[in-house]
Amino acid sequence: MNHTPRLLRSACATAAALAALTASFTLHAATTAESGYVGEYRGGSVDTIAQLALLADNTFCFALTGGALDMVMAGRWKSEGSGVRLQQVRQDQTLFPAYARKVAALGAMVEFDFHGHTLSSARAPVFAVSADDKAPAALRPLFGQGNSNWSENYPLPPLPAESVRYFYLGDVVEEAPGKPAVVKVVQYRLDGANSVRVGFDPLQAMPLMNQRAELQGDMLFLSGSRLGKRRALDPEVVQTVRTGCIAPALNPGAPRPALKQGETQPLQPLRTFTVSPSTIQGTPFFEAKSN
Known part of the structure; x- marks a missing residue:
């Protein structure tokens, strides 16, 4: 037993x-x-x-x-x-684990798929893309406020690769008690991959x-x-x-666990920075949908 x-x-x-x-x-x-x-x-x-x-x-x-x-x-x-x-x-890991792979059928387009179950644990997740390394002036909400019923997958329509060399994910956090909330943003770069799966690590x-x-x-x-x-x-x-x-x-330097068949290594963030909540602008990419 x-x-x-x-x-x-x-x-x-x-x-x-x-x-x-x-x-x-x-x-x-x-x-x-x-x-x-x-x-x-x-x-x-x-x-x-x-x-x-x-x-x-x-x-x-x-x-x-x-x-x-x-x-x-x-x-x-x-x-x-x-x-x-x-x-x-x-x-100290990223708030937003992102896994990328190359899909030949997509050609010169890039697709993003958001894992709704884990992202529902985020306070106010936001997303943006850019063609260069310059941080975008605005971050758009991923989901509408007040929603609590999330499906597994939220795919965006494919985007032209030349406009999506970099992408950004953020969430509203309170870095210290009594201090104003900020948006903690993680920047990633796509190097050849064109299909990205994004989640959220609530423990971080x-x-x-x-x-x-x-x-x-x-x-x-x-x-x-x-x-x-x-x-x-x-x-x-x-x-x-x-x-x-x-x-x-x-344990310092512990080896990464062996990948299972079909798994890919997560992308490594380029940098993490904070911006004002006023940077969040526009309508949500998605409204919640039932499982």
């Missing part, structure tokens, strides 16, 4: 598909005071399920799913007063997890909220979270 929790298994499989990371990582054993926290915790509500694994080398994996939300986080934990502090570590738009946890008896409270009772770590759980969640997030 497979005893590995389904949520952690699926979450770690997702995390293992991320690119190589840059954060430094040093293993060390938990102190005597910390060792009482080593274990697995499961909790949630009617709408959400959460699982946390605190390993003896002071690393952790946290998985959360609920409705359309499905995320996994990894990092380090350490003693803090009568509890412990969990601090997430992640690679979220603040890093930095929470305090405390045991009261055998019940763990995370930022004051009850999570679950401490359970001994199953060896299979330890192996799963180390290889699929923690190692990809903390």
Whole structure:
């Protein structure tokens, strides 16, 4: 029988598909005071399920799913007063993963296909193209405001290749509490490819997890909220979270996972910059449609 929790298994499989990371990582054993926290915790509500694994080398994996939300986080934990502090570590990746390929049938035209399910997690996604490296003066909304029902694919009509040497994707973000919102824009260049699939990574738009946890008896409270009772770590759980969640997030220079048949490497952004929300102009490219 497979005893590995389904949520952690699926979450770690997702995390293992991320690119190589840059954060430094040093293993060390938990102190005597910390060792009482080593274990697995499961909790949630009617709408959400959460699982946390605190390993003896002071690393952790946290998985959360609920409705359309499905995320996994990894990092380090350490003693803090009568509890412990969990601090997430992640690679600085693009908000908008873009995958490009060459389609002979398109000839000198370029097609864009937007992944509605992930892009629905963006606050206000915008898009633009240009023939040169100069950033466009305006960014057009991808979707209408207030829509929450998204289909899988949103293709644009093919565009002439000479007008689409560069393309731009952005979202409205708050870079720091109390500061005005800005549009964070990612610039890409097409080098020979003419078919582009675009998505959104909602985890990159979220603040890093930095929470305090405390045991009261055998019940763990995370930022004051009850999570679950401490359970001994199953060896299979330890192996799963180390290889699929923690190692990809903390090991510098970890190799990229092997591509499956039919998969392509994501495009690498040329640069990321911010502009004023006033740059968002025009009518949406798409209105929401039912699945």
